[in-house]
Amino acid sequence: MHEVDYVSGKTRIYGIVGHPIEQVRSPEMFTASFKSRKADAILLPFHVLPVDFDRVVPSLMLMPNLDGLIFTIPFKQQAMALADVIGPNAKIVGAINALARQSGGGWKGEIFDGLGCVEGFRKSGHSFAGKRVMLIGAGGAGSAIGVAIAHEGPASMRVFDPDSGRAEDLMRKINQVDPAIAVVYEEPNCDGIDILLNASPVGMLDDARMPISIERFDPKLIVFDAIVKPEMTPLLQLAAQSGCAFIQGRQMMYGQISKMTDYFGV
Amino acid sequence: MHEVDYVSGKTRIYGIVGHPIEQVRSPEMFTASFKSRKADAILLPFHVLPVDFDRVVPSLMLMPNLDGLIFTIPFKQQAMALADVIGPNAKIVGAINALARQSGGGWKGEIFDGLGCVEGFRKSGHSFAGKRVMLIGAGGAGSAIGVAIAHEGPASMRVFDPDSGRAEDLMRKINQVDPAIAVVYEEPNCDGIDILLNASPVGMLDDARMPISIERFDPKLIVFDAIVKPEMTPLLQLAAQSGCAFIQGRQMMYGQISKMTDYFGV
Numbered sequence: 001m002h003e004v005d006y007v008s009g010k011t012r013i014y015g016i017v018g019h020p021i022e023q024v025r026s027p028e029m030f031t032a033s034f035k036s037r038k039a040d041a042i043l044l045p046f047h048v049l050p051v052d053f054d055r056v057v058p059s060l061m062l063m064p065n066l067d068g069l070i071f072t073i074p075f076k077q078q079a080m081a082l083a084d085v086i087g088p089n090a091k092i093v094g095a096i097n098a099l100a101r102q103s104g105g106g107w108k109g110e111i112f113d114g115l116g117c118v119e120g121f122r123k124s125g126h127s128f129a130g131k132r133v134m135l136i137g138a139g140g141a142g143s144a145i146g147v148a149i150a151h152e153g154p155a156s157m158r159v160f161d162p163d164s165g166r167a168e169d170l171m172r173k174i175n176q177v178d179p180a181i182a183v184v185y186e187e188p189n190c191d192g193i194d195i196l197l198n199a200s201p202v203g204m205l206d207d208a209r210m211p212i213s214i215e216r217f218d219p220k221l222i223v224f225d226a227i228v229k230p231e232m233t234p235l236l237q238l239a240a241q242s243g244c245a246f247i248q249g250r251q252m253m254y255g256q257i258s259k260m261t262d263y264f265g266v
Numbered sequence: 267m268h269e270v271d272y273v274s275g276k277t278r279i280y281g282i283v284g285h286p287i288e289q290v291r292s293p294e295m296f297t298a299s300f301k302s303r304k305a306d307a308i309l310l311p312f313h314v315l316p317v318d319f320d321r322v323v324p325s326l327m328l329m330p331n332l333d334g335l336i337f338t339i340p341f342k343q344q345a346m347a348l349a350d351v352i353g354p355n356a357k358i359v360g361a362i363n364a365l366a367r368q369s370g371g372g373w374k375g376e377i378f379d380g381l382g383c384v385e386g387f388r389k390s391g392h393s394f395a396g397k398r399v400m401l402i403g404a405g406g407a408g409s410a411i412g413v414a415i416a417h418e419g420p421a422s423m424r425v426f427d428p429d430s431g432r433a434e435d436l437m438r439k440i441n442q443v444d445p446a447i448a449v450v451y452e453e454p455n456c457d458g459i460d461i462l463l464n465a466s467p468v469g470m471l472d473d474a475r476m477p478i479s480i481e482r483f484d485p486k487l488i489v490f491d492a493i494v495k496p497e498m499t500p501l502l503q504l505a506a507q508s509g510c511a512f513i514q515g516r517q518m519m520y521g522q523i524s525k526m527t528d529y530f531g532v
Binding site: 036 | 268269270271272273274275276277279282287288289290291292293294295297298301302308309310311312313314315318321322325326328329330331332
């Protein structure tokens with residue numbers, strides 16, 4: 001009988017907690033990230049029903065060989081109560097997606113949805129400092145992105161969401177991070193901005209729409225789309241045709257995996 | 267970034283629960299067994315402290331994508347309370363080492379420590395039916411082996427353990443399974459027996475001792491040793507030199523993995 005070489009009694013355990021769980025991509029991606037750092041660690045799908053969350057997750061945390069958890073839909077808000085120490089983004093957003101065992105005891109929680117976007121920009125050689133930004137979408141992803149960008153010192157941020165209450169909520173959070181940022185609610189437009197970010201679902205999968213009405217971008221504009229599938233959304237296709245630098249959802253995802261792997265101490 | 271191919275959101279989860287956990291071999295061996303049957307399933311080490319057992323393990327069982335658990339030291343007795351349906355060996359032994367989700371709901375538990383020995387014999391072309399057996403060692407492994415053999419219709423069983431109370435306890439269990447078996451307590455000897463089994467720790471690792479004082483075996487004797495390391499204990503070396511058929515601890519272990527994989531429905 002053969003043995004496999006990727007799990008043993010010494011393997012450190014991580015999990016992604018969600019409901020449903022079958023669609024998550026974290027197990028194969030984080031396990032590869034751990035492996036690329038030569039760590040004997042694996043990330044498993046932990047399917048937890050919402051009704052069982054408060055019983056199951058604190059129990060998982062009692063296993064001494066479990067070092068971290070990722071939270072996805074619908075648990076990001078609820079999971080915050082499990083952290084002894086809460087990171088600066090999570091504090092503002094009111095949710096975590098990563099919980100890591102601290103070497104000195106206890107658990108720390110942070111949300112990396114937005115930090116992945118910032119990391120994707122950094123790896124592409126772009127920063128938000130002093131820039132004028134338009135952000136479309138103020139839902140879960142948009143809020144996290146907006147708050148993470150607010151920590152990077154942009155000059156101004158325009159926020160749009162069809163649900164204006166949601167947009168105003170994010171605008172308050174942005175100024176909570178940095179009162180010096182000029183924040184306004186505005187319909188999607190590119191007048192006098194340096195960076196355009198889409199965090200709305202417009203353009204996802206077979207959706208051929210653009211989140212903004214425009215024929216061509218100024219080639220100096222930097223365009224970002226949080227959507228992972230397709231890799232090239234209609235928005236990013238226009239950016240490419242216009243000669244703009246652009247950053248894909250996939251780069252945000254890789255940035256997030258890298259930052260979260262650091263956070264897990266792997 | 268690469269992805270690994272052995273875990274995804276769809277992977278079914280199994281675990282071995284023990285304390286300590288780092289020394290267990292089940293993760294690499296069962297995962298290989300699952301893989302050999304083309305199942306998208308993995309078995310992980312779940313380190314549970316004894317003080318947390320009653321809280322953590324029932325919580326793990328609430329995860330809909332967790333299909334089975336293995337129990338090792340010190341949890342085999344305690345785990346029996348988690349099973350809705352208890353197998354014939356577990357009923358007599360008073361312990362389980364496998365707990366499997368039933369397709370119709372609920373969990374079934376059984377102990378395979380002894381069934382692996384029977385399976386190892388079967389795969390080597392030997393049976394216990396009508397045979398005269400000497401069993402040395404009536405601890406955890408010895409009891410499970412004795413009870414499993416009792417289900418196979420041997421003519422007689424001699425049992426030895428330096429702790430005679432433990433031996434008498436096993437003798438009662440053997441006759442509970444089958445009152446027709448002639449069971450006696452006897453010092454290790456080979457007079458008029460067909461099968462000699464060692465389930466004591468004598469001969470393990472660097473221990474050069476034999477569990478029985480003898481210079482040479484009758485070549486018709488079948489000799490078994492439950493010890494996995496070394497593969498060839500002093501007892502099995504003498505069996506080989508005497509021209510006897512012999513069955514190794516490793517064969518018992520493989521037999522157990524195969525039976526347990528069946529039990530898990532993989």
